Structures are given as structure tokens and as C-alpha cells.
Amino acid sequence: MSAVALTEADIAHLKTWEGRTQTVEDVVTPDRAVAMAATLDWTHAPEEGDVLPPGWHWMFFNGAARQSELGPDGHPKRGGFLPPVPLPRRMWAGGRLTFGAGLRIGERARRESTVAKVEAKRGRSGDLVFVVVRHRIFGAAGLAIEEEHDIVYREPPAPGAETAKPAPAPADPVWRREIHPDPVLLFRYSALTFNGHRIHYDHPYATKVEGYPGLVVHGPLIATLLLDLLGRERPAAKLDRFAFRAVSPLFDTAPFSVNGAPTPGSGAVRLWAAGPDGRLAMSAEAVLGG
Secondary structure (H helix, E strand, C coil), rough: CCCCCCCHHHHHHHHHHCCCEECCCCCHHHHHHCCCCCCCCCCCCCCCCCEEECCCHHHCCCCCHHHHHHHCCCCCCCCCCCCCCCEEEEEEEEEEEEECCCCCCCCCHHHEEEEEEEEEEEEEEEEEEEEEEEEEECCCEEEEEEEEEEEECCCCCCCCCCCCCCCCCCCCEEEEEEECCHHHHHHHHHHHHHCHHHHCCHHHHHHHHCCCCCCCCCCCHHHHHHHHHHHCEEEEEECCEEEEECCCCCEEECEEEEEEEEEECCCCCEEEECCCCCEEEHHHHHHHEC
């Protein structure tokens, strides 16, 4: 892929998307929750009326773009609700969530979204565009989740370009679980979230077109696995807030680990994903309530 140089006019045009809104309704269907439980290797299945576990809301409100409306990367063509950023690589960079009343399996829910910010920067690898989307999700009991979703668009690295050395992951986990991100896991998560992005299931596209060493593990899947680790270790705890940041990508080429360590004397828990070489892939913090 050739590099794309953004002009001031390009950036000004993209910033006109700030303030755009979108409202989507969906049903928190039991069959989708059962399928997610199986994908995360639960030994039991949630039932209708149960509170939807944190992170599972990413299965819903995703729309259904017609096949003719998809771009070459499998995403819907740009320029609808999200700005038409011309940079080829799109990644889920992180997010911040606050949990309220909670969603229950089986109920109808509504998500109100706003493009809060569009910002262009110049990094070591070229142009970058950051888009922040704010979501408010309502269920039968009222406001269930507030979320800020960070998206980054960037150029592919130039052939032979040096990449920044990733930071090492913390070496003091109290909890640890090894994850084997095989193509079946990535395909199932793509299907559950109706995510057509080809980097997650189309190996020739991911490696030959976008230049990755293998299939890319979804950012929200890693975040969900961190939340799942927290739920396994603190099943009775109420989650108030969760923030996460993607640091370096993970691929289907080797296992990785999800880790956690409670912060003594507080309700905070450090969470992180570590690559097979010990590098930090995602950092996160959860705040538990009473």
C-alpha cells in the first residue's frame, strides 16, 4: 500500500464529522450470550434475565451493512457515521467505560453515539488520525454503560522501517491465564460481533496485503479476556469502571497471557495482556465498587 499524506484541507474535512450522532437499537439476545460464553470457554451458559457480563455489549449495536457497501478491508465503506479517513490501517486503540444499571439478557437496549473528537498527528510511522466516539447505552433500568471508544487510523510501515521496541509487561501477576488465539477463536469472535475486518480471519489478506505476520487478535477481544479474568477471580465484585489501552498487536502465531494484580488497599485492579516474548500488548485498570 502506498503512503497517504494528509493535507490541512483533508484534516479540516475530517473534523467536520465532530458532533455527528447515531442511535441504534438492539436486543440482548440469549443465543448470542450463550455463544459468547462458549467462545470464552465457560463451563456454564448465562440465562435470560441475567446481567450481561462486562465487555459483552460489544456484540450488539454493530449494524448490518450490505455486502455492496463494504470496503476492500471488510469494514463498511468510510464516510457514514465515522469520518472517511484515507489511511489504510484501522485499529481499536482503547477505551474508558463506566458501568451503571447494567444490561440484562433478553431485554431491548439503545445506544446513542457521538463523534467527540477527530485529531491528526504525525508519528514515527507517518500520519495518524485519532477518532474518539462517545457511547451511552440504555437498558430497561436506565443508563447501563457510558463509553469512550478510541480508534486510530495509520499508514502501514514502510518496507524495512524500524519499529519501536515494545515495553516489557509487568512481571508480578497475581492471576494469569494463557490464551491460544487460533483462527477458530478469532473467527468466532468476528462472527459474534459482526466484524468483517479481514485482518482477523483472512490470513492471505492480513499477511500479504496489510503486512502482518499473522491474523490480528481483536482489541476488544483482548479487553474482554481481561474482564473475563477479573470475573473468574472476583466473581462477586461489582465493576464500576474499566479503562484499557492497546500497546502492541497480538497475532495467532503464538499463545499470549492475560494477567491481573489487585492494588493493595484499594478497589483497583491492574490488568494486562503480555505477548509470547514478554512484551506489553494491552494495559488496563478496573475499579471495583462496594
